[in-house]
Amino acid sequence: MRSIAACLISVALTSALFAQPNQLPVADKALAREIFQQLIETNTTDSVGSTTVAADAMKKRLLDAGFAESDVVVMGPNDRKGNMVARYRGRAGSTLKPVLIIGHIDVVEAKRSDWTTDPFQFVEKDGYFYGRGTQDMKDSDAAVVESFIRMRREGFVPDRDIILALTADEEGGRSNGVDWLLKNHRDLIDGAFALNPDAGGPELEKGRAVSMGVEATEKLYADYRVTATNPGGHSSLPRPDNAIYHVADALGRLEKTPFPLEANEVTRVYFASVAKTEKGQLAEDLKAVSGTVPNAEAAQRLSKDPIYNSLLHTTCVATMMSAGHAPNALPGSAVANVNCRIFPGHSQEEIRQELIRIFADPTLKVQYVTNSGEVMEKGSDRKSMAPPPLDPVVFKPLEATVNSIWPGIPVIAEMETGASDSVYTMDAGIPSYGFSGMGVDRDDVRAHGRDERIRVVDFFAGVEFEYLYLKALTSQ
The missing domain is CATH 3.30.70.360 (Alpha-Beta Plaits)
Known part of the structure; x- marks a missing residue:
């Protein structure tokens, strides 16, 4: 595990694979926004919504872009809990196992009376996109679908297949899509590793990216x-x-x-890395909890921040x-x-x-x-997943892509404080890594809350990140 610090924090790798990215082309910008709006305005809550409607809509977009009928399927245990699985075909004769991308399309319940906007209406105002799922995680779903369409239009041929699974019931319900697909159609989503945009990503301070988090383990x-x-x-x-x-x-x-108070190797590396980006007492406290035995007084001060508190307990x-x-x-x-x-x-x-x-x-x-x-009457005796091996096939293009969009920010291992569908892929023996390009200010995390939103410029940066990363990942 010593390699976490060496492999994830360093951004000294060459970015020769990339020129500085151009501004997202107008047509792709419009397409990404259109897909995003369509997903937000499709109610996919467990109570009254349908992931099947959203899955069918994304299937149609991919078929219209030229994907074969046999490579885009929607399936699930019932009419409301459909999952879309799409396969972007790689180079003929490639012996590399596919890349699997998992992204849930269901969302948490939202009451109109709690919001200043309609949670199931896509609203752009004051430089933000509002709607249920704008942070968790229809932004990333839209980015991957748009990247598939864009790469297909350009005639890009990856060095291996890329599988996208848009799934149901990550946020609750009886029909978790990743679990169901692994148990019933493992062949459709089997990969060398899984990428999960539902975790990690750029951490922003007032719109400025300060680090890229990568989920290495989760609660x-x-x-x-x-x-x-x-x-x-x-x-x-x-x-x-x-x-x-x-x-x-x-x-x-x-x-x-x-x-x-607790710590593990992932959180120690995280706190040591973040300490280098801060100043004063905060930097000292972060450094003080990064040792083998976290300093209790420093931890008490840090615990006043909900995010740091959740990383310590x-x-x-x-x-x-x-x-x-x-x-x-x-x-x-x-x-x-x-x-x-x-x-x-x-x-x-x-x-x-x-x-x-x-x-x-x-x-x-x-x-x-x-x-x-x-x-x-009793809970399970199963404990949280162990961190996966840090595959340079995943991390070298990640570091280069990050450096091309947000020059100089560190890539930092982190513990996901929530939970994600990576528990299913990891349990199935598929190493899983959580990150996306969708940045959110650390003091504006509204996932599961009212008036969920993402800054417009950060959404489009995330779309460009997804496109550049997928191409770099499958061009090695």
């Missing part, structure tokens, strides 16, 4: 159901064991009980709560959902037991909830 996702019950009764006769109070007290203890937070059946009756039950992002090395069951310890209330039931919504 483990878990939901837990916390339940209190009692006989209920008339509200004029309050009971001391009110179910709402039991759950609320437990959540209050959780809020005030941070999980232990397992995090668990209450996200949903329901209770009661009438305004004039005591609740017979109260239920809360606690969402955890688990530091590598710990399992879902281990964290369930830790929640029980923190809550310190034997009357509460704490159960694990699977991605499909099934409630289990």
